[in-house]
Amino acid sequence: MPSKRILIAQGGGPTAVINQSLVGAVLAARQCPSVEIVYGARHGVRGIIQQDLLNLSLETEVNLEAVAHTPSSALGSTRDKPDEPYCQKIMQVLKAHEISHFFYIGGNDSSDTVRIVAEQSKAAGHALSAVHIPKTIDNDLMGNDHTPGFPSAAKFVAQAFAGADLDNRALPGVYVAVVMGRHAGFLTAASAAARVEEDDGPHLIYLPERSFSIETFLMDVKRVMGRLGRCVIAVSEGVHDASGEPIMAKLMAQRQGSAETDAHGNVQLSGSGALADLLCDEIKAKLGLKRVRGDTFGYLQRSFLGCVSDVDAREAREVGAFAVQWALSQSSQGPVTGSVAIERVGAYRTQLKIQPLEAVAAKTKVMSECFIHSHGNDVTPEFLDYLRPLLGSSFPVASRLRSPAIERKSLG
Amino acid sequence: MPSKRILIAQGGGPTAVINQSLVGAVLAARQCPSVEIVYGARHGVRGIIQQDLLNLSLETEVNLEAVAHTPSSALGSTRDKPDEPYCQKIMQVLKAHEISHFFYIGGNDSSDTVRIVAEQSKAAGHALSAVHIPKTIDNDLMGNDHTPGFPSAAKFVAQAFAGADLDNRALPGVYVAVVMGRHAGFLTAASAAARVEEDDGPHLIYLPERSFSIETFLMDVKRVMGRLGRCVIAVSEGVHDASGEPIMAKLMAQRQGSAETDAHGNVQLSGSGALADLLCDEIKAKLGLKRVRGDTFGYLQRSFLGCVSDVDAREAREVGAFAVQWALSQSSQGPVTGSVAIERVGAYRTQLKIQPLEAVAAKTKVMSECFIHSHGNDVTPEFLDYLRPLLGSSFPVASRLRSPAIERKSLG
Numbered sequence: 158m159p160s161k162r163i164l165i166a167q168g169g170g171p172t173a174v175i176n177q178s179l180v181g182a183v184l185a186a187r188q189c190p191s192v193e194i195v196y197g198a199r200h201g202v203r204g205i206i207q208q209d210l211l212n213l214s215l216e217t218e219v220n221l222e223a224v225a226h227t228p229s230s231a232l233g234s235t236r237d238k239p240d241e242p243y244c245q246k247i248m249q250v251l252k253a254h255e256i257s258h259f260f261y262i263g264g265n266d267s268s269d270t271v272r273i274v275a276e277q278s279k280a281a282g283h284a285l286s287a288v289h290i291p292k293t294i295d296n297d298l299m300g301n302d303h304t305p306g307f308p309s310a311a312k313f314v315a316q317a318f319a320g321a322d323l324d325n326r327a328l329p330g331v332y333v334a335v336v337m338g339r340h341a342g343f344l345t346a347a348s349a350a351a352r353v354e355e356d357d358g359p360h361l362i363y364l365p366e367r368s369f370s371i372e373t374f375l376m377d378v379k380r381v382m383g384r385l386g387r388c389v390i391a392v393s394e395g396v397h398d399a400s401g402e403p404i405m406a407k408l409m410a411q412r413q414g415s416a417e418t419d420a421h422g423n424v425q426l427s428g429s430g431a432l433a434d435l436l437c438d439e440i441k442a443k444l445g446l447k448r449v450r451g452d453t454f455g456y457l458q459r460s461f462l463g464c465v466s467d468v469d470a471r472e473a474r475e476v477g478a479f480a481v482q483w484a485l486s487q488s489s490q491g492p493v494t495g496s497v498a499i500e501r502v503g504a505y506r507t508q509l510k511i512q513p514l515e516a517v518a519a520k521t522k523v524m525s526e527c528f529i530h531s532h533g534n535d536v537t538p539e540f541l542d543y544l545r546p547l548l549g550s551s552f553p554v555a556s557r558l559r560s561p562a563i564e565r566k567s568l569g
Numbered sequence: 570m571p572s573k574r575i576l577i578a579q580g581g582g583p584t585a586v587i588n589q590s591l592v593g594a595v596l597a598a599r600q601c602p603s604v605e606i607v608y609g610a611r612h613g614v615r616g617i618i619q620q621d622l623l624n625l626s627l628e629t630e631v632n633l634e635a636v637a638h639t640p641s642s643a644l645g646s647t648r649d650k651p652d653e654p655y656c657q658k659i660m661q662v663l664k665a666h667e668i669s670h671f672f673y674i675g676g677n678d679s680s681d682t683v684r685i686v687a688e689q690s691k692a693a694g695h696a697l698s699a700v701h702i703p704k705t706i707d708n709d710l711m712g713n714d715h716t717p718g719f720p721s722a723a724k725f726v727a728q729a730f731a732g733a734d735l736d737n738r739a740l741p742g743v744y745v746a747v748v749m750g751r752h753a754g755f756l757t758a759a760s761a762a763a764r765v766e767e768d769d770g771p772h773l774i775y776l777p778e779r780s781f782s783i784e785t786f787l788m789d790v791k792r793v794m795g796r797l798g799r800c801v802i803a804v805s806e807g808v809h810d811a812s813g814e815p816i817m818a819k820l821m822a823q824r825q826g827s828a829e830t831d832a833h834g835n836v837q838l839s840g841s842g843a844l845a846d847l848l849c850d851e852i853k854a855k856l857g858l859k860r861v862r863g864d865t866f867g868y869l870q871r872s873f874l875g876c877v878s879d880v881d882a883r884e885a886r887e888v889g890a891f892a893v894q895w896a897l898s899q900s901s902q903g904p905v906t907g908s909v910a911i912e913r914v915g916a917y918r919t920q921l922k923i924q925p926l927e928a929v930a931a932k933t934k935v936m937s938e939c940f941i942h943s944h945g946n947d948v949t950p951e952f953l954d955y956l957r958p959l960l961g962s963s964f965p966v967a968s969r970l971r972s973p974a975i976e977r978k979s980l981g
Contacts, residue, residue, distance in 0.1 A: 430842015
């Protein structure tokens with residue numbers, strides 16, 4: 158049996174548990190006697206083409222375990238989306254270092270990179286097994302019940318809204334918070350996970366799976382304010398109107414004449430507090446309300462140190478280990494490719510499988526119809542049933558005073 | 570001994586542990602045989618004048634303990650700052666209900682309210698003991714080593730920056746996050762608490778205790794970018810120029826002609842992402858950098874469910890209990906007034922004392938000179954020595970890979 162040389166990299170946005178997958182893969186590879194060395198590429202595919210490579214065979218297990226419990230991508234990440242020439246360079250480096258197995262932990266762009274590199278290796282006659290290990294807080298990978306990274310981000314969002322709702326109960330007003338998710342609303346929907354009593358917020362939830370109308374939004378807020386005297390609102394950064402135009406672009410254009418765009422011509426939705434602020438301004442101006450506050454959860458929701466779902470951590474570890482065990486066990490049949498996916502069994506266990514790279518590469522899963530309230534401004538009990546097992550065993554619970562009122566006295 | 574009637578209320582911004590102080594006070598009062606009833610006022614002083622009062626004697630201890638572990642003010646809070654006529658109304662209600670002891674958990678405005686109500690009761694011949702119980706995430710109360718609520722908010726800010734720094738290490742660029750604190754920089758300074766290695770962020774910290782110059786700020790950012798290729802920045806919402814003008818107002822005025830102000834004519838610093846976004850725009854425009862992201866921690870830093878320093882929780886409980894035990898033990902001498910304060914003993918224990926209301930009422934403590942780096946853009950080791958014992962026993966630690974690099978190969 159020829160000796161195996163493994164390379165692992167991390168791509169796309171960091172998560173709270175992406176290092177669990179890295180460590181799961183490294184330890185599984187090191188357990189296999191035919192594995193000669195385990196490489197890590199710094200900053201994803203960019204580290205491969207730059208030959209910025211580490212020898213992960215020389216990490217102690219103690220340190221690997223410590224890294225596994227650290228959020229964000231320990232190897233570094235990249236936003237590079239390799240085209241064919243870029244993938245050619247990747248392939249050349251893998252070939253020069255005689256890499257037999259390439260594992261890329263990432264989202265749907267990363268799985269597409271794995272697919273192209275695998276095809277080019279085959280064409281060039283380099284025997285390379287190439288496997289995609291899923292991660293994304295967006296929870297938008299096809300063929301997966303859910304994706305590692307999402308449950309911990311969902312736990313953060315749920316705990317943040319639970320706290321914001323308690324704050325808003327103490328000092329009533331309108332509170333709008335914007336949550337990450339350009340196309341898929343799962344993370345914004347998670348804002349509802351800590352609700353217990355009927356008047357718990359968020360009272361309104363807006364997802365990119367539905368068109369957003371500013372007029373309907375304002376009527377919704379007015380109705381909740383009339384009923385409760387306060388209103389907590391979760392809005393996905395990706396909300397857009399019926400024509401697909403992002404609401405942030407629309408509100409900015411109304412104000413300034415045009416919205417700021419990035420190098421690709423996309424409106425920059427993340428890394429700014431603009432959408433929350435613009436929605437707050439609309440509420441103040443059109444509904445005449447005074448105490449209106451906006452937050453944008455920003456980078457905290459994916460990288461906060463110390464908010465991890467234990468279920469997520471375990472699953473992220475396992476998808477990394479499973480990818481390596483599966484690929485190494487198949488090697489007698491020549492190079493293999495695939496993407497690890499999580500299936501749900503009952504309520505609640507998981508089972509891992511391998512799906513073809515084509516099934517997940519560059520595709521986006523959005524929320525099922527049955528998860529979205531018919532009014533388009535809330536989630537359904539089905540969604541909460543889906544979400545709750547993912548949040549793990551240490552989800553805090555808020556409690557209220559239940560004291561009876563004291564009778565008023567005449568002040569004479 | 571005449572029977573005692575206690576009233577407790579919560580004022581100002583919620584904290585993660587303000588309910589610990591409430592429960593500490595309630596349980597201490599209920600343990601005293603001469604206490605007939607324990608009232609709670611809903612929404613602070615506003616609940617008193619509206620006679621929106623609860624009978625806290627009828628809460629179970631189990632539920633009180635659950636409430637103690639819940640962030641935000643369980644009784645509700647208020648931003649009302651009572652003037653003399655308002656305090657007259659408070660006093661009338663306390664008199665009508667024969668309240669003998671009034672405890673108000675809050676910041677420096679709340680302590681001023683306690684002071685005025687106590688004076689008016691004395692003038693009206695109503696025997697009232699009135700005690701202020703400290704809380705504020707701003708840590709700005711005179712005579713206190715630190716204030717309950719600050720350590721948990723500091724823990725949140727430190728964990729948020731630790732995570733954001735790891736994220737920025739994975740995907741390098743500039744990251745600016747704005748932290749609460751209009752006059753005192755303690756909470757912004759806490760951003761440094763999780764730093765371990767020399768290149769850990771935040772690399773720059775700007776406090777309201779120092780004048781902020783946009784030019785110096787940009788030079789600082791440029792220098793850090795040159796050294797590390799990335800830069801994480803903590804900015805207090807209250808940063809201002811040498812004339813005292815808030816930087817947010819200044820940057821907004823440059824753009825729009827004038828800044829938005831609230832009903833009191835103050836620029837609204839909280840509840841908006843504007844300062845972070847404006848600083849990011851400056852960095853992009855003046856330094857020509859591309860990946861520049863801004864976050865505003867907003868309400869999460871004071872009310873996030875599930876981020877509490879155990880030291881803070883214990884101390885918050887104790888200041889509540891101590892206030893009641895002290896006031897009840899003094900009653901034979903007639904009505905008493907005072908404000909509980911925390912003193913530090915060695916490294917690290919605390920001792921509680923009572924200071925006169927005048928010492929704390931409507932005053933603001935800011936950071937000592939020795940806590941601020943001479944360049945005005947960082948904190949000192951003295952500050953970190955001061956802060957670290959407050960963060961409690963469950964502060965998470967981040968770890969890094971330490972693998973050696975793999976030698977480059979010629980790609981032939």
